[in-house]
Amino acid sequence: MSRRGFTRRNVNAVKNQRTFVLILVIATIVIDHDRAVGDELDVRVPRTDAGRLSESFRRVAEQVLPAVVTIETMNGPRKTRQWEMREMSLRHRSDASTMDHSDGSRGRASYGTGSGIIIDRRGYILTCHHVIESADTILIYLSDGRRFHPASVWTDPRTDLAVIRIEGAGDLAEAKLGDSETLRVGDWVVSVGDPYGLGISVSAGVVSAINRQSPDGSSTRLIQTDAATNPGNSGGALINLSGEVVGISEGGYGLSAGFQGIGFAIPVNVADRIARKLMDNGHIRRAYLGCHTNSISAAVARHIGLAEKRGVIVSDVTAKTPADTAGIRIGDVLTHFSGSVVDDPYHFQQMIDQAEPDHQYEVTIVRGSLHLKVQVRLELLHENDEFDRGFSPHQTGHSRQRTDESLGMDLDELGPEIAGELGFRDASQGVLITNVAVRGPAYDEGVSAGMVILRVDDQAVHDLAGYQAAMKNKSLDEGVLVLVGTPEGNHFVVFQR
Template sequence: MLRHWTESIGGLLVLAYFLATLPPSLGSDKADQEAIQQAKSLSRAFRAASQKVLPTVVKVQTASSPQKAGSKQSENRNPLDDFFGGPDPGFRFQIPRPEMGLGSGVIIDGGGIILTNRHVIEEADIITIQLSDGREFAVVDKKTDDKTDIAVLKIEPAEPLPTATLGDSDQLEIGDWVLAVGNPFELEGTVSAGIISAKGRTLNTIGRTRLIQTDAAINPGNSGGALANLDGEVVGINTAIFSRTGRNEGIGFAIPINLAKWIADELLHHGRVRRAYLGVALEQVLAPSAAYQQNGTPKGVVVRQVFKDTPAQRAGLKRNDLITAFDGVPVSEMSALQELVERAPIDQAHRVAIIRDGEALEIEVKLEEMPDEAALQAHEPVEDEDAGATPRRKTYDKSLGLMLMDFDAELASGLGVRVSEGVAVIHADRNKPGAEAGLQAGMVIVRAGDQPVKDLGDWQRILEQNQDAPELPLEVVSRAGRQILVLKRPK
């Protein structure tokens, strides 16, 4: 019996030793469990936010008038007619069918007010809203703003509808989790997750609007839907994707909800968007001159022209003033200043911080409502009081996507280059020939082809001479030194 007891003790000791020497991965791994719990917590946050937003996102269905019967662009034709005769090949009969469209929208008022994109409904003759529970309503009124691609729709429900909680898009930070909610490819109530990839993006197709960029999947049909944070608050209206295929490639854009809400309020209360204006032509700071130096390198927007009979002239703004803040909010980009001004209350005094001849000043400006385009064009520029100053010429080449300006010795020190003449690049549009060639703001073009470029006159002349050439070599100078770039001309 003693022997049996001794053998049992020995077996237990061997078992204990075996358990003690097991690899950590075979034991209870506390770190793995904590990671799993964190993932589950994030999953619960996604779930809660989705459940809060989904009932407030609607399907927007549109129908527009068909093309007239007898159109030469008919799609309803027999392809064998090309081989065996048949109807006149230059004239095709067609069966009139309505053009159908699909998008998304967000309920912002329980009485039947819906926020969506203008491009979703702009061509529509009939607009139908389908709620998340399947009920359908005809749109009885619509109002749109072409400058921001925002539209407001009105339906008449018998009872209050679930309403989205609107967040504060100004509080978003790069890296924040967001959910895109909409109806891509007619797949109703689809939710995708991603992060805020960037803020303040601008697209040529949507004016000056500063957009939110996200990698949450946005596809056709998502337009007008919600971009929401993890609290289930709508922080943006999905509006566009950057894609070579027409499908999601991880780059989507949304209109910040703070801007969308302001646009909606204007449309609902005034039937139009009342925008304030200063009455100036602006320019990004390309090279800080001595006139702007004040406590280090300045950040702001340069006033390149003041127009007569405008709030700016009445307030005393002058050409070459550097605007650094508006109502206490620092500005370093033109689009940011323009957005602040346009959304500011009309017929009220506002503070504009400037630097003039190295001195920091604050000017009070009483803003007015922006007139229509024709009236804006009729404003004449204020004559320059400095007779010795000649404004630098500036031009925008839409086909190349380049904003260019005459370059001279005064700008050379600010840019850190050792040339005294040429053409400076102020801005290069993405995905246009200029940017694709490698041109960037701050570069100076000093040679094109085999000819020197001393100013914009030379540049325009050389472009005309080489208009049939598919490529044009450029010699450019920047802080990085000299380099040769190849500009491919648009076909």
Template structure:
């Protein structure tokens, strides 16, 4: 090792001379290798508009059992991290704030998140989950000034909230940019309050757009590798012009720390939600009154749609705007208000973002032909009712006569079968009484108690009807058959089964 180092020192003048003679320059790596130079300018420009959100609430303590204590990270007594872990892990979970003790009396807990100012009157945007269930909300400015805030409104579906506080002085505000203009690889800057450390700046790139992670009905996240951790929630994601192009909301991490996969609600969504919350204190979303599902390759083949695209209408609400407009189950919506529909999420987002009462043009494919319909949107009501699954009895009162087809045992609906599977009287068709677990039907999650309403868009009333339709489709060279299937409550869906 020593010999190698000594040789290197003797060679340095020679190597340096050779480099200079060749016209090369020994210079530090260009700034672009570490990121764009504009990050510091962005941070300096906007950091005073980024705030910490402090909330407190009264919770019922769970007691100080050894199981609860053992779930928290263990740190040496007197460690500088002891207070941090006691506050962050124990208080947030409602456990005892000090060591030992099993005090079960209600206690106050605190949590911290992030937000940003969008109006100099003191309007702040953050995440709903940052302030949910809080008894008291405070905004902490970048200089440490703490001010009590009131809630203007929340939208749980996009996890956004708007707050208002009385400004103590002139405020720095930020404006929204156009998230639709983002490209993969664009640099972005996140500013927030990770782990209650205070204003922190991180940078990264746009890793993906329109990401659906099944966290809500309108998922269309920006994915970034800028470091986002607990406490960053509600904080802004900036482009290099200092415009907010997203609100940092979620991370994927087994440890709770950043692993380079963070998600932000795009500014196009945020701006519309914020405007409505400020104006109405609630969201007023458009409503079409249909239940939709994806168009798989098998369904597209059955409906003669090439390529597979759009949103398949599985059901139409009797009281919704779609019914008087002429939309029917089996229609595939391929265009809404001039915009192409590639998948169901596109339609859900577009309808929700359209003004209540607006008349829009919808193009559907019905039995292989395009049709143009006009519909006046209603308003989506947020009832969020949870439907209970029907309890099925193990044995019927009487064994029904069945017909086998497509890996299914099929029987005509009878009073006994309606009672057995709790099928509503309004549901018509052929009931499934058994499923071959090796069949395509089992893979597509058909189960006993489901009711087949249509086969290849023709109504059926018996297992014999289904067998005849299937045999004819096989003779016609079809590769799959499209079934309209109802559950016991009458909710419809389309299922394509292979005929091979």
């Protein structure tokens, strides 16, 4: 073989090798491209699912937001910082209070924010009892910004629920109520409320647990969720992805002001039942049996010879109660109520709560080796559950000052000495507000003792006589525009009934 022939074969081999390498490179590029496309497809699939979930959240929010309201509450008298300092100074000088009024004027005002759900387009709003508990003034803000005072308020402290009725709002958007019994752990839910008074907000999470025992020991079993539940969310809506209310947000867990990932909601089935009774009757008629029960531990079940650990064991019976009359004894095991199995003391209490007073029910008892059925006629539980209060102004009782009873405030001349103490530069302008009655129109508009009234509509006010003249023939039904001043600045308010 010649050297030339060898060289040609070698060259051809090299060419073939190069061609093979090129093919490998192209194949590698194609494979890598396919992998990249595959990776891209793998990424796109969850993105599509996430997009659908996002659309679900968006749709739910759009459906529910018009039916969620903000509730503001106010307690106690309002005073400017300068007025409080003046009162403290006067008390220090006299070693006694000069402002000791029955409405608690020595205290400080407190404010609260919560949420509510419109459950009837006629103006019925469902919220939590603790949102409005002990409030002197309640204000309802609809999603369109309109503000209303309650026409009626009813509450049920036992379930921490309340219904507020407003008038004159027209045909309102109402929330669609779902079935909380269909909830399962892991279901997506959306929380809608007004956290920290920031405005109606939406957060999402899952159902962490169902039938959770209430931290306060009440008989209502709660929904636990990790959807953000901050101060102000109470009374708001917990929604499923069908846009249905499945729970009423009750609050978070723990003492920290921050959200701990644990929020609770009252099941809507419970809330709806209580709300309808409040709307129909203004109060809740509850039955009572008259005995205390406990859960049955495995040890107790073995000790008393129970074949299966179910029902509740009676730990106390009050004399002359339905339980006593029916012959229920301490140590009895109650396994059924009106044909339904009794699971535990909380479940049993719910059964009693949902039963009707003055009705007869069958209770199944295990007493040793005996299985008994007794008839129990439940009686009405007497408790003061009503919270239907008016919001009319009350008189404050000052003896040396003029009182505007229609607005709920006391007035005095603004002299140079007081003006200087409070930080007003001009003592000739306005009349001094010395006390604001809780629940009055002035209180509702944020007016505080220590402010001055400078104008009424288009009339300047220099003294009490001028104020009385300016207010003459004014109608609170039509509204009165008033300019009030503080050392920091002035602002207008409208007093309206």
